[in-house]
Amino acid sequence: xxxxxxxxxxxxxxxxxxxxxxxxxxxxxxxxxxxxxxxxxxxxxxxxxxxxxxxxxxxxxxxxxxxxxxxxxxxxxxx
Amino acid sequence: xxxxxxxxxxxxxxxxxxxxxxxxxxxxxxxxxxxxxxxxxxxxxxxxxxxxxxxxxxxxxxxxxxxxxxxxxxxxxxxxxxxxxxxxxxxxxxxxxxxxxxxxxxxxxxxxxxxxxxxxxxxxxxxxxxxxxxxxxxxxxxxxxxxxxxxxxxxxxxxxxxxxxxxxxxxxxxxxxxxxxxxxxxxxxxxxxxxxxxxxxxxxxxxxxxxxxxxxxxxxxxxxxxxxxxxxxxxxxxxxxxxxxxxxxxxxxxxxxxxxxxxxxxxxxxxxxxxxxxxxxxxxxxxxxxxxxxxxxxxxxxxxxxxxxxxxxxxxxxxxxxxxxxxxxxxxxxxxxxxxxxxxxxxxxxxxxxxxxxxxxxxxxxxxxxxxxxxxx
Numbered sequence: 001x002x003x004x005x006x007x008x009x010x011x012x013x014x015x016x017x018x019x020x021x022x023x024x025x026x027x028x029x030x031x032x033x034x035x036x037x038x039x040x041x042x043x044x045x046x047x048x049x050x051x052x053x054x055x056x057x058x059x060x061x062x063x064x065x066x067x068x069x070x071x072x073x074x075x076x077x078x079x
Numbered sequence: 080x081x082x083x084x085x086x087x088x089x090x091x092x093x094x095x096x097x098x099x100x101x102x103x104x105x106x107x108x109x110x111x112x113x114x115x116x117x118x119x120x121x122x123x124x125x126x127x128x129x130x131x132x133x134x135x136x137x138x139x140x141x142x143x144x145x146x147x148x149x150x151x152x153x154x155x156x157x158x159x160x161x162x163x164x165x166x167x168x169x170x171x172x173x174x175x176x177x178x179x180x181x182x183x184x185x186x187x188x189x190x191x192x193x194x195x196x197x198x199x200x201x202x203x204x205x206x207x208x209x210x211x212x213x214x215x216x217x218x219x220x221x222x223x224x225x226x227x228x229x230x231x232x233x234x235x236x237x238x239x240x241x242x243x244x245x246x247x248x249x250x251x252x253x254x255x256x257x258x259x260x261x262x263x264x265x266x267x268x269x270x271x272x273x274x275x276x277x278x279x280x281x282x283x284x285x286x287x288x289x290x291x292x293x294x295x296x297x298x299x300x301x302x303x304x305x306x307x308x309x310x311x312x313x314x315x316x317x318x319x320x321x322x323x324x325x326x327x328x329x330x331x332x333x334x335x336x337x338x339x340x341x342x343x344x345x346x347x348x349x350x351x352x353x354x355x356x357x358x359x360x361x362x363x364x365x366x367x368x369x370x371x372x373x374x375x376x377x378x379x380x381x382x383x384x385x386x387x388x389x390x391x392x393x394x395x396x397x398x399x400x401x402x403x404x405x406x407x408x409x410x411x412x413x414x415x416x417x418x419x420x421x422x423x424x425x426x427x428x429x430x431x432x433x434x435x436x437x438x439x440x441x442x443x444x445x446x447x448x449x450x451x452x453x454x455x456x
Contacts, residue, residue, distance in 0.1 A: 033132050034093065035117060067123075
């Protein structure tokens with residue numbers, strides 16, 4: 001299994017907090033459904049707000065590491 | 080062939096493998112075949128996402144960190160909501176014992192790696208179709224169950240409402256009979272007696288139907304007392320005497336009293352039902368014989384007839400509600416099909432058993448047992 005835990009460092013809760021709550025909500029739902037196609041579509045939307053965050057989120061998707069993705073989104077939602 | 084197109088939802092397949100390259104390969108191939116694919120890289124998350132939205136089928140690797148495929152499958156099968164999802168194991172393990180274990184934990188199939196995609200596709204398609212058929216059968220069963228419930232409620236309602244006017248008819252006919260029909264002609268009196276006998280049959284049908292409903296709902300309270308079965312059988316024989324025509328009605332076996340703890344009224348009606356049934360199916364000049372056997376543990380009552388017998392395939396069905404057997408001699412169906420159900424439920428309410436032995440062309444013997452016990456259970 002490919003570890004992507006190292007990529008989370010750059011995804012700060014502050015950056016994620018800048019994303020619309022509705023977008024985060026859709027990403028969480030897509031992650032819960034293990035739907036990589038939908039997640040990639042949504043990370044394209046993230047790119048409009050922050051290109052680096054989008055790139056890092058895509059790494060989770062390519063590794064099918066939905067749990068790490070959910071953890072990151074959760075930390076952003078708490079901010 | 081019908082020309083209409085029925086829209087079927089795209090089947091959703093979850094692929095669980097800790098190697099992203101394997102996930103990409105299988106996901107790509109399955110998507111090309113039109114499936115919705117959900118690739119997952121850990122057993123733990125597979126359970127989480129399956130609970131969130133159950134897939135139609137799971138392709139499951141075995142060797143994975145944290146939680147292996149066998150453990151994942153066991154958890155799926157232990158979850159009522161997920162247990163019906165077919166799991167196909169896909170693994171590099173190729174020993175027979177690995178495959179046996181996969182089936183033991185609930186897998187429906189096993190594919191060894193390296194795999195040919197055509198094989199995976201064929202197995203996936205087969206198990207999806209099996210699941211679809213299983214769901215259809217379950218849906219049909221559920222619909223049948225609902226229809227049966229509707230029928231029972233309707234019958235109960237109609238029969239319940241029939242009871243009051245029927246009691247009035249019965250009462251007035253009885254009054255006419257006890258007045259000896261003084262103002263009636265001989266033919267008029269005969270009519271009254273025939274009407275009375277038919278009304279009695281109807282009252283019995285109504286009572287049986289209502290009692291069956293009560294016994295099915297376990298709402299029937301038994302009035303248990305010490306009952307003597309020979310006496311009850313003699314009374315029942317006397318009651319069906321007018322129906323016997325040219326047939327012979329006999330009581331054989333022990334003359335010793337056989338006492339059991341039972342609801343005398345219910346057991347008397349069981350006797351009457353079995354005797355009435357035997358007479359209906361026994362041709363003229365045939366015989367209907369009641370015998371009672373007694374042992375330390377139970378009393379056994381047998382009602383033997385010389386009718387046409389019952390084909391083996393009907394021997395259980397006749398005890399089901401509305402399960403009737405056609406008389407092969409005249410292609411007639413007798414009664415409401417509730418009498419034997421009543422007998423079965425009434426005997427079982429006493430912790431007894433009921434059954435039939437039959438030989439086609441020679442006759443049938445309906446029997447029931449009642450446990451011998453000293454006091455109310």
